[in-house]
Amino acid sequence: MGIKLFGNGTHSGPSYLDDSNIVDLTRVTFITPGSTVLVAMEIDRIVQQGVDPVFIRPQSGDVSNYLARMRLGQFLTDLGVPHDLPHVREHNVGNALAELTLFSNSAEVADLGAQLHGLCERIDEDLAASLYVCVCEAGNNVQYHSGRNVGYFAAQMTHNKTRFRFAIGDAGRGLRASLAHKGATDDLSAIQLALEEGVSAIDEDGRGYGVRDMTDGLVAIGGNIAITSGTGFHIESPTGPVRRDFERSVQGVLIHGFVPIK
Numbered sequence: 001m002g003i004k005l006f007g008n009g010t011h012s013g014p015s016y017l018d019d020s021n022i023v024d025l026t027r028v029t030f031i032t033p034g035s036t037v038l039v040a041m042e043i044d045r046i047v048q049q050g051v052d053p054v055f056i057r058p059q060s061g062d063v064s065n066y067l068a069r070m071r072l073g074q075f076l077t078d079l080g081v082p083h084d085l086p087h088v089r090e091h092n093v094g095n096a097l098a099e100l101t102l103f104s105n106s107a108e109v110a111d112l113g114a115q116l117h118g119l120c121e122r123i124d125e126d127l128a129a130s131l132y133v134c135v136c137e138a139g140n141n142v143q144y145h146s147g148r149n150v151g152y153f154a155a156q157m158t159h160n161k162t163r164f165r166f167a168i169g170d171a172g173r174g175l176r177a178s179l180a181h182k183g184a185t186d187d188l189s190a191i192q193l194a195l196e197e198g199v200s201a202i203d204e205d206g207r208g209y210g211v212r213d214m215t216d217g218l219v220a221i222g223g224n225i226a227i228t229s230g231t232g233f234h235i236e237s238p239t240g241p242v243r244r245d246f247e248r249s250v251q252g253v254l255i256h257g258f259v260p261i262k
Contacts, residue, residue: 021046024056028063033154034167034226034256036070036100040152044171045251047079055083070154071099098155098166105149109139112153116166123161124262130217131166131259134225137214138168138255146172146252162261169254175229187232188243194227195234223259 023042028035046053055076058064065088067073073085098119103109113136120128135153142151148170155166175190184190194211211227215236218225224237228250234243 021049021051022054022056025058025063025067026056028058029060031058031063031066032167032256033070033098033156033165034254036067036072036154037152037167037169037256038250038254039067039072040075040100041169041171041250041252041254043076043079043081044148044150044152048171053079053081055081057083057085061086069097069099075100075102096157096161098153101153103139103142103151103153106140109136109142109151112136112139112168116155119155119157120164120261124221126221127164127259127261130221130223131164133217134214134255134257135166135168137211141211141253142168142170142172146170146174146178148172148252157261164259164261165257166259167254167256169252169256171252174250174252175227175232187230187249188234188245191227191229191232191234191243195236218257218259221259223257225255225257228254228256 023039023046025031025039043053043055058067064085068085068088069090073083073087076083076085098112098115101112103112113132116135117128117132120131139151139153142148151168151170153166153168155164157164174187175194176184176187179190179193182193184193195215196212215225219236219238222238224235226233226235228234228246229252231246231249232243233246234241
C-alpha cells in the first residue's frame, strides 16, 4: 500500500507508507487538515513517479463527506485520479474552514497567510499574527528548499471556534536532502538543524531564522507545531519537544499545528 491511515487519522504521522501507488483510507474514522494535506502530498509523490495513483475512500461516510468538503475530490479529479468521494453541497461556514489549497509562488503564499489572518483576527489577534508568519515562512520554504514548485495547505476551526488546526506541506526532496551540506545525517538531525537559528539550505546572510521564529511564536500562544520529513517527526509544545522516528517515510515536509483560541 502506498499510504494507509488507520483509526483516527492522527496528524502525528502516517500509520503506513511505502513506495507503492495505493492510497488506502478504508479504516480512517476521523481526519484532520494535517492528514488531508498528507494525502495530497502522497498523491503528488506517486504522480511524480509517472504512476497512476489508486485511491480507496474511507468506509466512514462522515470522513468521506469531510474530505469531499475539503475539496480533495476536486483535487483528485483535476489530476485525473479516479475516486468515488461524494459530491457535497458547500454550505458557507464563514471563517471555520480553509479547504485544501494548492500554491505555487510567493504571492499565493502571501494570499494564504492573509486568508488565515482574516479567519482569526476577530477571534484572537495574537493567533492571527502568528499564523500569518507561520504560513508565509512554511510556504516560502517550499519555494526555496523543496525542489518542487507546488505545495498544499488546509485549516479548520472546531469545537465552537475554540480550537484551530492547520497544515502546509510539499512532496519535495525533504529536509535531509536540502540540509545535507549543513551536516544532516538523518531525518531527525535535519529537522533539528532546520530549527536552529541561522541554519538554512541557502547560504545568505539573514536566512535560517524563520522556522525557529515560527515555532516559538505558536508555542508562546499555547499551541503546538509538528514537523514531519522522511522518517523524522518533531513536535514543539508548551510542555517541551518530542521527537521520534517512524518506520515508514514521508516524502517532502509536512508542518502541522494545533492552537487553542481564547
